[in-house]
Amino acid sequence: MKAAARELGYKKNQAAVELVKKQSNVIAAVVSSVKTNFAGQIIDGIQSEASKHGYNLIVVYSNSASAEEQRKALLTVIERPVMGILLLSIALSDDNLKMLKESDIPYCFLSMGFDDDRPFVSSDDMEIGYEATKFLIDKGHRKIGLAAIDKYPYTGRLRLAGYSKALNEANIVPDNSWIQSGDYSYTAGESAMKAYGKDTDLTGIVAASDMAAIGALNEARNLGLRVPDDLSIISIDGTEMCQIVQPQLTSVSQDFYKMGVVGVQRIEESVVNKTASKDHQQLIPVHIYERDSTK
């Protein structure tokens, strides 16, 4: 009979199954719709690990900026029985975070760290700032800018701290003008480079993201500055963008794929342990790839 039913194109109604079983095998990912070109790599990692365990993945997009959009996206997944929620580079408003916590669904933030005790998997942003800056220092640079970084949220603050630490260790005192804050975007990279100007003292720049690095690179070219001969640029993220641009960008690369994998493992742990899995904050190592934008 089952076989016959299957022949006739019978499909299980998972809504009914989940209703009675009170559990589901789907993991939900909430992604900020901001143009993050690394989200795909994280999703690949999630997908791969999820499928290894027989889980299904659904993703919903949410505009990071609007709390109302966030709320709708969150409700879409909370109001149906998902086994866990992964949040990709999204900073929840207080209300929405509260709602998430109260849902009793295991969750984990990905690619973003936080001050409080919520679970997350991300790179060590302090290390990123430090390694990028130190790389340039080791190449002999002394005047090094930090471009397009958001100074206040957790991520940017840590990267700035790492940058300052590396400079400090080398007895370099940064000028205020060396740090050009921004929102990690192409335009922010462009603006930072414009602010430094054609006659800048800087010989090296740490860019907050690949897109910011490309913005800075293109603007440098407009200004008549040659990369890497006049100016070295090191990028943070290490997506494919680094390799399609000329010159190819040296980068501090984050392992986004692994973040996805580990995120799924976190969810699984929370499910089997029935615990909220607090204070699970895991840092994924980064790696520097030297390409052609530094010397």
Next chain:
Amino acid sequence: MKAAARELGYKKNQAAVELVKKQSNVIAAVVSSVKTNFAGQIIDGIQSEASKHGYNLIVVYSNSASAEEQRKALLTVIERPVMGILLLSIALSDDNLKMLKESDIPYCFLSMGFDDDRPFVSSDDMEIGYEATKFLIDKGHRKIGLAAIDKYPYTGRLRLAGYSKALNEANIVPDNSWIQSGDYSYTAGESAMKAYGKDTDLTGIVAASDMAAIGALNEARNLGLRVPDDLSIISIDGTEMCQIVQPQLTSVSQDFYKMGVVGVQRIEESVVNKTASKDHQQLIPVHIYERDSTK
């Protein structure tokens, strides 16, 4: 009491609601996990139109290549009561298409056209091939290559036909070597350019996608060819990639955002009309943006 419940963090169980209502307000998008950098634009369009109508969007990723992966992704959405399914640049296997049809859930393919009668929204690929080629001809080019295009599936075949038509109208007889087939990727663009070689007769190239165009552009540079002075390149797609690369790429731009919007409207029609909405195949106009890679 409702208010009190809400205070206490009560959340509706949508699984139960949908079970009894036998309808849902979620639209599902199935996306090929192949690195299509325009999927984001389509999803933005879907999201915006869906939210206008109070629908929620969930997306599932599926590797276009594997029928089994496709099947899992499709089942994830078919087995729960979604109101409609949008398929983004994904070519379903026969079995999976059959399963989709039998599910009786309204569906529509996006950014890909087909020979048969299934509903889709895409650009007119014949027009794309024709306009791109004609643009170069009007600039005075006579020897024009077609790079990284997949010759057999519907999309590539139509673009090739458009290319041939434009050439034919100008009484140009293409040499076989002008057409370098590929899979729309960066590497395919690179390989095509390598095949043309440093001493090519070609003065213009139509690239199958933005990534292919960038591959060709970078390889041309390696070969010592200057773009656009020695070689003009026109790209197909028109994503942001065209503007971050140097020189910026002239492109035949597709309106991906609109495809998403129209796709949601198709689903809505099917739902209110209770009809399968067959033979609804809609073409979205394209537009040429002249930038710096052609002359």
Next chain:
DNA sequence: CTGAAAGCGCTAACAG
């Protein structure tokens, strides 16, 4: 081992 019955959380229909 097979078959009937209970019930998951909700809405719709109906009765009071």
Next chain:
DNA sequence: CTGTTAGCGCTTTCAG
């Protein structure tokens, strides 16, 4: 207008 009841499609339990 509020309160009760049936039942959506399944799994699980319990009886036969």
